[in-house]
Amino acid sequence: MAIADPEITLLDEPTSSLDYHSIKQLRELIGLWKSRGKTVIVSEHRLWFIWDLADRMLLFRNGLLKSEYGRKEMNRLFESELAKLGLRSVSAGGCDPSVPCHPEFLPGDSFYEIKDFYARNGGREYRIPQIRFAKGAITAITAPNGNGKSTLLHCLAGILKFRAEINTPSGSLSRKEFCRSWFMVFQDPNYQLCRETVEDELRISFPKETPKELVRIGISEILKDLELSGTEDRHPLSLSGGQKQRLAIGCAIASRRNQLLDEPTSGLDYTNMKALSILLKKLSAKKKITVIVVTHDVEFIYSCCNRHIQLAYKQS
Ligand SMILES: Nc1ncnc2c1ncn2[C@@H]1O[C@H](COP(=O)(O)OP(=O)(O)OP(=O)(O)O)[C@@H](O)[C@H]1O
Ligand SMILES: [Mg+2]
Numbered sequence: 001m002a003i004a005d006p007e008i009t010l011l012d013e014p015t016s017s018l019d020y021h022s023i024k025q026l027r028e029l030i031g032l033w034k035s036r037g038k039t040v041i042v043s044e045h046r047l048w049f050i051w052d053l054a055d056r057m058l059l060f061r062n063g064l065l066k067s068e069y070g071r072k073e074m075n076r077l078f079e080s081e082l083a084k085l086g087l088r089s090v091s092a093g094g095c096d097p098s099v100p101c102h103p104e105f106l107p108g109d110s111f112y113e114i115k116d117f118y119a120r121n122g123g124r125e126y127r128i129p130q131i132r133f134a135k136g137a138i139t140a141i142t143a144p145n146g147n148g149k150s151t152l153l154h155c156l157a158g159i160l161k162f163r164a165e166i167n168t169p170s171g172s173l174s175r176k177e178f179c180r181s182w183f184m185v186f187q188d189p190n191y192q193l194c195r196e197t198v199e200d201e202l203r204i205s206f207p208k209e210t211p212k213e214l215v216r217i218g219i220s221e222i223l224k225d226l227e228l229s230g231t232e233d234r235h236p237l238s239l240s241g242g243q244k245q246r247l248a249i250g251c252a253i254a255s256r257r258n259q260l261l262d263e264p265t266s267g268l269d270y271t272n273m274k275a276l277s278i279l280l281k282k283l284s285a286k287k288k289i290t291v292i293v294v295t296h297d298v299e300f301i302y303s304c305c306n307r308h309i310q311l312a313y314k315q316s
Contacts, residue, residue, distance in 0.1 A: 008039040013241075015046050016266035017187065019144045019296050020096050023049050045269045046297075047082075051090040059085065086271040088299060095298040097142040102301075102308040109134035110169055112178070112290070119162035121151045127314040128152075133307075135168075138284050138291040140305040149294040149311055150187055153260045156292070157184035183255040187262040187294075189248035193236035198228065198247055201236050205251035222250040225279055227272060242267035249276060253283065258290040265300045273297070277304035 011030075015023045027049045033040050034053060042050055057069040069077070079089055095101075105111065112135065117128040126148050133139050143149050155162040158179030166173045183205075186192050195201040202219045210218070223229045226246040231239060236247055245267045252259045259280075265273045281304050283289040295301060301308060 006038070008041065009033060011040065011042045011044075013044055013267065014042065015044065015049060017145070017263060017296075020098070022145060023296075027053065045088050045267070045273075047088050047090045059087075083270060086269050088270045088273070097140075097296055097298050097301065098144075098310060100308045100310065101140070101298065102306055104139075104307060104309050105132050105134055106307075109137065111135055112173075113167040115165040115167065117155075117162060117164040119151060119155050119160060121148070121154075121160060124148070126151055129314060131309065133290060133292055133309075135290050136284055136288040137307045138280055138293065138305045139307040139309060140301045141292060141294045141309050141311050142296065142301075143311040147311060148313055150262050152311065153184060153262050153292070153294055157182050157260050159184070181258050182260050183252040183257040184260040185245075185248045185252050185262060185264055187266075189244040190237065192248055192251075193244060196235060197232065198223075198234050198236055198239070199232040201247060202250055202254050205254035207256055218254060222253055225275060226250050227275065240267075242269070242272060246272060246276075249279075253279065256287070256289070259283075259292070261291065261293040261295075263295055263297075264293060265295060265297045273300055274303065276300075280304050 014026055018026065023046075030040050030042070030050065031053055042054075044050060051074070054074070055071050057074055058065060059067045059069070079091070082088070082090065109132075111132045113130065113132045114128065115130050117126070117131065119126045141149055141152070151160065154160040156179065158176070162175070164175070166175065166178045184192075193201055195204065199219060202222060203215055206215045206218060219232075220229075223232065226249065228243060228246055228250065231243065231247075236244060239247060245264060249261065249264055252261070264276065268276065277300065280291055280293075284291055293300075293305065
């Protein structure tokens with residue numbers, strides 16, 4: 001995190017992909033700059049790490065400065081008022097995600113069991129003797145940066161090769177059968193948005209056999225649920241970071257497949273994080289869709305996940 005020594009530092013969502021300890025390091029660094037009289041401007045959704053360091057908060061809405069708060073006014077804002085303003089909690093997010101929020105697995109769970117997992121990526125070897133994902137549940141996977149979370153999701157989605165035995169209570173699955181049942185939303189959605197318009201991007205994600213009328217209704221529901229109405233004709237890559245992320249999640253929902261979400265809330269404000277939580281809970285409860293979500297976002301884990309796995313590879 002070395003940086004030159006400028007008078008003013010601008011940070012654009014610096015925590016979006018950072019793990020808990022890196023966020024704490026960043027906080028210390030910002031504190032140090034502040035103590036040396038430097039100016040720091042941070043645009044953020046995750047307020048917990050910066051809340052007590054900040055002297056002013058500017059709230060923008062649709063490109064316009066909506067309101068401004070000095071330290072005294074910030075101290076008077078309760079969590080419920082922050083939520084009404086669409087802002088993240090200043091305390092809930094500040095928990096260490098390496099402390100489990102939920103069990104990994106419950107005795108009555110139906111499951112996907114991956115045994116003797118082995119993969120290689122970037123010259124490293126990854127081994128997991130056994131890992132089980134509860135079917136129809138929303139499982140959070142946490143581990144520090146660089147620990148192979150995305151590698152695991154890429155394997156489960158069939159993007160990276162791996163070896164494993166895959167079992168369910170009703171029998172074993174081939175790797176191909178298993179991988180085909182998942183839709184992956186990448187940590188960086190720029191890699192997966194490839195159509196000319198938002199509407200097209202969603203349309204091609206529905207299962208091929210879906211009747212046209214249901215696709216039309218489905219697209220409009222997803223756009224509404226993800227606060228993307230009005231963007232139908234836009235080029236996906238012209239959207240903001242958070243909008244792209246929501247669109248990629250919309251494609252996963254349209255696919256009706258199980259979902260692998262790699263840090264899906266990194267660009268989302270409180271309102272959109274909550275909306276995503278509600279959608280995922282609905283998908284898992286009503287459609288029995290299994291969701292595996294890699295995240296550093298404890299507020300999100302509490303908001304919708306019901307299983308939690310700390311990912312630890314066996315060293316070889
Ligand atoms: N294509 C690649 N080439 C070389 N090294 C890679 C490649 N992809 C991943 N790695 C390395 O593999 C390790 C695991 O990466 P991975 O992206 O799976 O971690 P992660 O847990 O998802 O990290 P983060 O929290 O930062 O997203 C890292 O050390 C990374 O540098
Ligand atoms: Mg990753």
